[in-house]
Amino acid sequence: MLKYLFAKEKDIPGGSAALFFGFSCLMWFIVGTGLGSFNAAKLAFPDWFTHSYLLQFGHMRQVHVHTVIFGWIVGAFAASAMYIVPALGNTKLWSEKLGVWNCMLWNIGLMLALSTLWGGLTSGREYSDFIWPIDLYIVIFMVTPLFTNIFMTILHRRTQGIYTTNWFFAGSFFMLIVILLIGNAPEFFHLTGLNEAYMTWWFAHNVLGLLITPVAAAITYYIVPKVTGNPLYSHRVGHLHFWSIVVFYSTPAAHHLMSSPLPEWLKSFASVEGVLILVPAIAYVCNILLTMQGRWSMFVENVELKYTITGVLLAIPLNMQGGFQQTRAINWYVHGTGWIVAHAHLALLGFSTFAEAAAIYYGLQTLLRRKLYSLSLANFHFWMLLIGFSLYWVSMTIAGLIQGAAKIYEVPYLDVVIAEHPYMIVRWLGGTLVFLGNIVWLWNMYMTAKHGNKIEKGVLPHQVAYVR
Amino acid sequence: MSKFLPLFDGLSLSKPLASMTAADKNETAKHIWEHESLGGIAENNNPLPRPVVGLLLLTFLTAMAWTFPLYGQRPSAAMYLDYVTLMNSAPVQKVLSDKSMSSADRDKKAMEMIVGELEQKDSKYSFQRIQHPITMNDLRIMAPKIIELNNQHVDLEEYSIIGRDVSLANFEGNYRADGTRIHKQPWWDKGYTTAVCWFLGFCIAVIIAVKRLPPITWQPDHTIAH
Numbered sequence: 001m002l003k004y005l006f007a008k009e010k011d012i013p014g015g016s017a018a019l020f021f022g023f024s025c026l027m028w029f030i031v032g033t034g035l036g037s038f039n040a041a042k043l044a045f046p047d048w049f050t051h052s053y054l055l056q057f058g059h060m061r062q063v064h065v066h067t068v069i070f071g072w073i074v075g076a077f078a079a080s081a082m083y084i085v086p087a088l089g090n091t092k093l094w095s096e097k098l099g100v101w102n103c104m105l106w107n108i109g110l111m112l113a114l115s116t117l118w119g120g121l122t123s124g125r126e127y128s129d130f131i132w133p134i135d136l137y138i139v140i141f142m143v144t145p146l147f148t149n150i151f152m153t154i155l156h157r158r159t160q161g162i163y164t165t166n167w168f169f170a171g172s173f174f175m176l177i178v179i180l181l182i183g184n185a186p187e188f189f190h191l192t193g194l195n196e197a198y199m200t201w202w203f204a205h206n207v208l209g210l211l212i213t214p215v216a217a218a219i220t221y222y223i224v225p226k227v228t229g230n231p232l233y234s235h236r237v238g239h240l241h242f243w244s245i246v247v248f249y250s251t252p253a254a255h256h257l258m259s260s261p262l263p264e265w266l267k268s269f270a271s272v273e274g275v276l277i278l279v280p281a282i283a284y285v286c287n288i289l290l291t292m293q294g295r296w297s298m299f300v301e302n303v304e305l306k307y308t309i310t311g312v313l314l315a316i317p318l319n320m321q322g323g324f325q326q327t328r329a330i331n332w333y334v335h336g337t338g339w340i341v342a343h344a345h346l347a348l349l350g351f352s353t354f355a356e357a358a359a360i361y362y363g364l365q366t367l368l369r370r371k372l373y374s375l376s377l378a379n380f381h382f383w384m385l386l387i388g389f390s391l392y393w394v395s396m397t398i399a400g401l402i403q404g405a406a407k408i409y410e411v412p413y414l415d416v417v418i419a420e421h422p423y424m425i426v427r428w429l430g431g432t433l434v435f436l437g438n439i440v441w442l443w444n445m446y447m448t449a450k451h452g453n454k455i456e457k458g459v460l461p462h463q464v465a466y467v468r
Numbered sequence: 469m470s471k472f473l474p475l476f477d478g479l480s481l482s483k484p485l486a487s488m489t490a491a492d493k494n495e496t497a498k499h500i501w502e503h504e505s506l507g508g509i510a511e512n513n514n515p516l517p518r519p520v521v522g523l524l525l526l527t528f529l530t531a532m533a534w535t536f537p538l539y540g541q542r543p544s545a546a547m548y549l550d551y552v553t554l555m556n557s558a559p560v561q562k563v564l565s566d567k568s569m570s571s572a573d574r575d576k577k578a579m580e581m582i583v584g585e586l587e588q589k590d591s592k593y594s595f596q597r598i599q600h601p602i603t604m605n606d607l608r609i610m611a612p613k614i615i616e617l618n619n620q621h622v623d624l625e626e627y628s629i630i631g632r633d634v635s636l637a638n639f640e641g642n643y644r645a646d647g648t649r650i651h652k653q654p655w656w657d658k659g660y661t662t663a664v665c666w667f668l669g670f671c672i673a674v675i676i677a678v679k680r681l682p683p684i685t686w687q688p689d690h691t692i693a694h
Contacts, residue, residue: 163506231511
């Protein structure tokens with residue numbers, strides 16, 4: 001990477017920035033899931049590693065969350081956008097050099113951010129935990145260059161039309177800047193009380209609703225038609241998906257605070273919009289699954305589609321939960337329990353991660369022009385991820401229901417801790433499977449870069465890799 | 469106006485159910501659609517299947533019904549002012565200080581007296597009181613706060629019961645000189661008309677956006693560019 005930082009634009013091979021982002025996000029994914037496994041172990045085996053202040057759960061949890069969000073998820077989005085956006089515009093990335101710098105500054109920034117967080121420098125607000133200098137660094141040196149590169153690539157495209165995927169990439173990266181600036185307002189302007197609470201959850205909700213889920217969907221809009229060779233089922237349903245995300249997904253932040261003294265009208269409005277999150281979800285899932293018509297055998301045969309379609313199928317329970325768990329009647333029961341932790345992992349480790357994994361598998365092979373080193377290892381990784389995630393999701397959902405019942409019937413706290421213990425062990429087991437699977441994945445991609453069979457020009461990797 | 473609002477640029481309303489774009493613009497769109505390869509990806513022009521349209525309508529109706537304040541909306545302090553007054557009345561205090569009964573029985577009987585008394589009176593809170601029954605213990609906790617607020621002559625409808633607190637939870641509009649609010653939503657409309665207007669605005673904008681595409685009777689031929 002270093003040799004390209006000061007090279008001329010023409011001397012940097014196309015796809016370099018995407019490749020660097022691709023491998024860096026893979027490494028952060030291993031770090032993030034490793035931290036997750038460690039944290040889960042501390043809940044499953046409370047006497048483990050109690051001697052170090054730095055390794056306490058209260059320090060480690062936020063580090064895990066932000067490693068996964070900014071290191072893995074948004075890093076994978078950057079990698080995907082940097083090869084998908086140019087491909088869809090029949091052009092090159094606007095600036096590979098900016099992309100390479102962006103990747104370096106991204107990794108430096110993330111190390112700074114996670115170190116300060118780990119050291120106990122925190123704003124104390126969930127999801128917007130970073131201190132304000134780190135927030136500004138993220139906006140100026142991480143997200144703005146990414147948005148600029150992607151937006152300028154779309155602006156300099158050599159097509160008249162803009163494919164659905166690129167609407168989401170451009171819109172979401174722009175919105176990420178807005179979310180970071182407005183969502184961290186309590187930190188910048190010392191807002192307190194309800195203002196602070198609302199802005200904190202406005203940030204948290206919109207990082208998910210206007211970045212992670214739409215961009216994960218954007219990736220699947222690319223992978224499914226590209227790999228199957230089918231046209232996207234409907235351009236107009238894509239419109240419905242995009243605009244309903246804009247209108248309904250940006251408004252329900254108050255549904256995270258249904259038990260707070262926010263104005264009732266705001267909570268009711270947010271709750272209605274919260275259920276209407278099902279509008280983009282239905283449009284999206286319908287559009288992708290109908291695009292698979294006549295190609296369902298590839299769901300089994302092709303590793304990218306296996307990941308993508310699993311992610312899309314996980315979007316169904318994700319949105320059903322998301323739509324209804326915020327309504328007053330259900331929120332009363334599940335708020336503040338492990339159910340919500342399970343739901344968050346369904347979004348980030350389920351739907352989103354499966355889509356991003358597909359994009360990284362597909363992208364790295366295409367950019368390296370090398371056939372995947374081992375299909376068996378890729379399948380092994382898939383099952384480790386799916387089984388590990390499922391164990392996590394199911395165990396935490398059950399644990400959440402137990403906590404909900406205990407909360408309502410005022411069961412003593414220690415009795416609840418004892419009742420949840422088996423599920424904490426299963427949670428740790430699931431997270432550890434994901435972590436181990438990711439190490440196998442990194443090895444597979446490293447070997448692909450080093451020893452994967454070279455693919456001739458004009459032939460796509462999936463065409464030679466998986467047709468039996 | 470169209471210069472600033474591209475959605476309305478070249479809007480044609482001669483056959484709005486088929487397409488809202490003039491025929492020549494549709495032909496241009498069709499040409500681009502068929503002759504342009506977006507990174508090797510093509511798109512079709514299918515409508516949503518009808519059962520899915522039904523599902524979307526059901527989603528909207530569910531959204532409105534599920535969150536209607538029959539369920540879970542916080543009660544206002546105003547609903548309980550009469551409870552507090554009756555709790556402090558001589559007959560109820562007599563029951564509450566009757567040592568011949570257990571404390572649970574005293575509370576139960578006293579609350580039955582209060583509820584029975586209130587049922588005799590016509591009140592705009594009758595329906596909401598059925599939705600939000602209260603125990604004597606909770607009433608004891610909130611009573612001093614409700615009395616204090618009432619003595620300050622504030623509008624108790626602007627205060628909600630939240631756990632053990634009585635909190636201001638109405639922030640609509642400025643105050644008049646006499647201390648009352650310019651606007652206060654009724655209990656049955658806490659954001660619902662806003663949600664309906666928001667949804668209708670969305671429907672109008674998206675319908676216009678998709679009707680600016682060539683009509684659904686036309687499907688692109690992908691053999692041309694791909």
